[in-house]
Amino acid sequence: MIKIYHFPNTRGLRAIWTCEELNVPYQVEMIDFSPEYRLSPEFLRISPIGKVPILQDDSITMAESGAMVHYLIDKYGNGKLRPETDNPKYPTYLEWSWFAEATFTSSASEIIRHKRAFPDDINAEVINEFKRRATFCLNALMNFLADKKWLLGERFSGADIMMGIALTTYARHVAEPFPPIIQNYFDRLSDRPAFLRTKQAES
Structure with missing residues (x-):
């Protein structure tokens, strides 16, 4: 299952929203947003830059919210949420x-x-x-x-x-x-x- 490391009102909302639009199962893990936790060895193993969001999907780990949106649409969209590459739009x-x-x-x-x-x-x-x-x-x-x-x-x-x-x-x-x-x-x-x-x- 897709796992999204997130903190309220941050860009992780993009990945969550995309999953919701596509009806793709996911799990949200809220993190402690303090610098102490974000820069801890534990979290840096997940996010080398110490930031959220982080998306994990099997062996895939991503840290850019825009890339997450495009990845989710391309992998799970089945034609939803974007035009085909040969579409004028x-x-x-x-x-x-x-x-x-x-x-x-x-x-x-x-x-x-x-x-x-x-x-x-x-x-x-x-x-x-x-x-x-x-x-x-x-x-x-x-x-x-x-x-x-x-x-x-x-x-x-x-x-x-x-x-x-x-x-x-x-x-x-x-x-x-x-x-x-x-x-x-x-x-x-x-x-x-x-x-x-x-x-x-x-x-």
Whole structure:
């Protein structure tokens, strides 16, 4: 059975959500997120970089949440959650999957890291710069979603899982309101039964 090492409200939600959408059995193991445990020899044997999520599937061990989503879809999806590689929408699927993590989430993550590293000396200029970058990303997403239900149109995909957790992270840690188009999209994501089960799995 797939095992996912996780801590609440982190990127492991992507792997859990993908399993829920595909009805793939999995087990979640919540870890102690303290630096003492994450950097202990015990956990470093599982995660050499001392971070979550970690996905184990038989002899496979993975530490990148986006790669987990694609791996699970490719191995267990049976055509669900992604277009075929010769489908004209396949490049769009890839583009928005990686935009979610590499471009959008990176800005939100820098805000989180700065606040954690300098809780008593937060630099407003640094925060505002990364908010500006995140706003550019949100504007691009808003324009793309203007006439769409999901990123691929009427079809929900792994790209929406990637983006959904990116938006969840932003909403939780940056707490800036979304434009109406993105808020409506975020609400649709949050109302999916598989997402609701995902949140229950970490409670």
